[in-house]
Amino acid sequence: MEITVYLAGEIHSNWRNELKEKAKSLQLPLHFTGPMENHDRSDMIGEEILGKQPDAIFRDEAASSINNLRTQLLMQKSDLVIALFGEKYKQWNTAMDASAAAALGKPLILIRPKELHHPLKELSSKANVTVETVNQALKVLSYIFETE
Template identity: 40%
Template sequence: MNLTVYLSGEIHTDWRKRLKEGCEAHNLSITFTSAVTDHDASDAAGDVLGVESVSYWRDHKSAKVNAIRTKTLIESCDIAIVRFGDKYKQWNAAFDAGYCAALGTPYITLHNEDIIHPLKEVDGSAIAWATTPEQVIEILKYTLTKE
């Protein structure tokens, strides 16, 4: 079995790298997809549609262009991992989790204990909550290797 796993959320730590390397170390058959993780490139995604003098409209255009990628990848994944970090509020990650819930796409949340309360609804629809990429790796390993 091969899984397609969509990685959503926080972009300032190495959680994606740790997850991918851990899955490779276990020879798990996983294709990883993700939103654009280059912050500047993501913010500029809509610039191809014309320069905007008002930041709201630049952000609006970029959100729409980014949504083409995000929507397509979430709709085609088998499972999503949604990471919430400590430094920034990841509203986009919460939106991705909600979209997964609406589609019936299983997702795992990945975050520290200190933000359990603000994420209670997001965690409530998740199939699992993990605090480390290594826990997620074990879930994916179990999914792919146990009969």
């Protein structure tokens, strides 16, 4: 049995590759998907498809509609969502994706540092599991496949 995991969260650090490499080394039957990790492509996809937009607001709206479609489709096809809240970047997209996963009834693992416990307490209560590190999330994934 292979599980499809949607990896929501910031796209500026290497956390996805770290998780994927460790899952591969453990030979876990996982398939990963997630948002467009090329930030410039994500920001410019609206103009690439729809043509030059009159200003930055229209450019953002055009890109957002396409990125939201991508997220909705890939998340709906996933079996599980992992949402990482880092310490450095604004987390609006992560919060939106984690909330969407909860609303869809998708199993959800939140990764968030201890310092973000209070601002994320309601979202943590909607998640199936809340952990503080990528390694802890990987241990949860690994446990799913244990038989004894």
